[in-house]
């Protein structure tokens with residue numbers, strides 16, 4: 001039976017979403033498919049990254065090898081330069097040793113014992129150091145040896161037998177005469193101690209200086225001297241002035257070098273200084 005009330009009755013219809021059958025199965029299939037795609041892309045990008053990394057590594061390895069060869073080359077060049085320097089130093093050392101030998105000083109400078117440098121193998125660096133040190137030692141020791149000229153001027157009379165300017169007879173000249181301007185400064189040719197000053201008929205006013213290794217220098221015919229007996233003098237220090245005292249025919253300096261009482265040719269020592277100056281110029285001491 002129909003009644004109006006029946007129409008007014010609120011319909012309580014439940015909204016029901018209908019889940020298709022096998023929904024979860026579909027979902028799982030789709031999900032795993034999507035995941036697969038994602039993983040696939042990730043894998044691909046990782047692979048490409050790996051490839052580029054590998055390439056970088058190869059490039060770095062190449063660069064490393066390049067640098068290594070460069071380093072080798074530099075090392076070789078350095079070694080060669082050092083070897084060259086050692087060669088130059090060796091030449092200089094032997095040159096200096098020759099000068100020292102000629103002056104009769106090998107024993108005092110230890111050059112006679114040092115000949116065996118070519119013996120056992122030494123690395124160039126070490127050899128370089130040894131040679132450098134040796135040259136410096138020679139230079140400092142030679143400071144104590146009378147070298148060079150005591151005053152400016154030209155040599156008018158040499159060492160050895162000559163005709164005596166006063167008697168005209170053959171006589172031994174135990175030094176050299178340097179003609180210089182009257183009053184020109186006379187300097188000590190090496191560090192030493194003033195052994196004697198005075199006046200003699202032959203030498204006129206004179207100064208005698210004692211040096212190391214048995215050397216004695218004599219400066220004669222001075223106008224005056226400015227040092228006292230026992231005074232220490234340095235190489236190059238003014239000890240007096242050129243004059244014409246004693247047996248002299250004009251202003252000049254009589255200069256002698258003696259060693260252990262024997263006179264030596266001063267010219268050898270003057271020349272030695274010139275040779276050494278050349279060595280010192282080409283080898284600036286540290």
Ligand SMILES: [Zn+2]
Nearest residue numbers: 175176177254
């Ligand atoms: Zn003389």
